[in-house]
Amino acid sequence: MHSLKVLILEDHPFQLMALHQMLNANGVFDVLTAETVESARQSLARRGRVDVAICDLQMPGADGLDLIQHLACAGLAGAVVLLSGAERNVLDSVSQLARQQGLRVLGSLQKPACVASVRKLLESYLDETAIDHPVPTAPQCSEGPDPRALQPEQLMQTIAQWVVHFQPKVCLEGNLVGVEALVRWQHPELGLLTPGQFLPMIENAGLLARLTWHVLDRALELSAAVRLANALHLPVAVNIAPRLLEQEDFPRQVLAALARHGVPASALTLEIIEAQGCQLAPEQLEGLLRLRLAGCQLSIDDFGVGESNLQRLLALPFSELKLPSEFIRGMAEDERKAAVVAGALIMARRMDLKVVVEGVETVEDLRAIKALGNPIMQGYFIARPMASLELKRWIADREGVSCGQAGWLR
Structure with a gap:
């Protein structure tokens, strides 16, 4: 952790000193300390962006929320840690606000x-950065190009750099039941970029449909190549933005x-991504019904996060609901999260979902x-997203045989 740069905002001198010593004990020695938001801003102006900002929320005058807003607007932190004795529901609301502002x-x-x-x-910051954030999130600070500056015609030339990774899904017994397809951009200079x-840029350039069909093809290619122990095709899930449903030939x-x-259609799950104010026209609903009648599965993604989830669940022919990580992380210590998950499971069972x-994790x-x-x-406790070849090896290793010997891999 020697390479980490951390900012501490804490107005209590003893607590500030204790946190500084804890960071040192963990091998972090590039530490900025501040007892006020203003001094934190000044330190950041002098020393630049930090990897992690530890923010005390409850302070006289400008507080941790002010610093979080500043960090988000100026892109001055890779991630934040909330420091407070406040109630859990307050911390959860602050976390949600920070994420909406673009902070990890x-x-x-x-x-x-x-x-x-x-x-x-x-350690969680280092783990996530190694997998999902291999390059700085502010390319303008490096010598490499900023992908955000690419024009639509230039983005068309990057199609060959779009790669698809797959994250396994398992049942409680540990058996593989499918994978989710997740797109990445293998940038020649900036490394592996995640969708965020x-x-x-892809959406603004009008390339979202092109990207989606690319991901769908790679997912079905994998499904055709991998068979589960019961000889069935590997089930695959692909994210679909609601605007794609507007295409008549979807x-x-x-x-x-x-x-x-x-x-077979039964091996494909279409995960419908939440979109604010999205109302499907009758012909779009008819299209989804045709896919369901053909055997495709339909999942409502990030259930409980969007404002219209319940209405959409009743209106569309879903076969699955997907609970987001916000409800799962830390559920063991948070009775409210456990109650939400338990309620969703009960509802799903009664609706045969x-x-x-x-x-x-x-x-x-x-x-x-x-x-x-x-x-x-x-989730990461089970397996991280991986390329198709790595996934095949992962499956084979779990079966206790090499990839070449696995009878259900071809």
């Missing part, structure tokens, strides 16, 4: 903090892709889920 929230520290809790949060770093193109790869939970999360029901799970 590693978690919160209750006062007084301890060395182990600080280490856990810093380039998807807005159902026909999906069915054509299934036929082209020789994959499958449930997938995202963001299973610790054994505590897994145990808390097991105590509530038997959903399908995905």
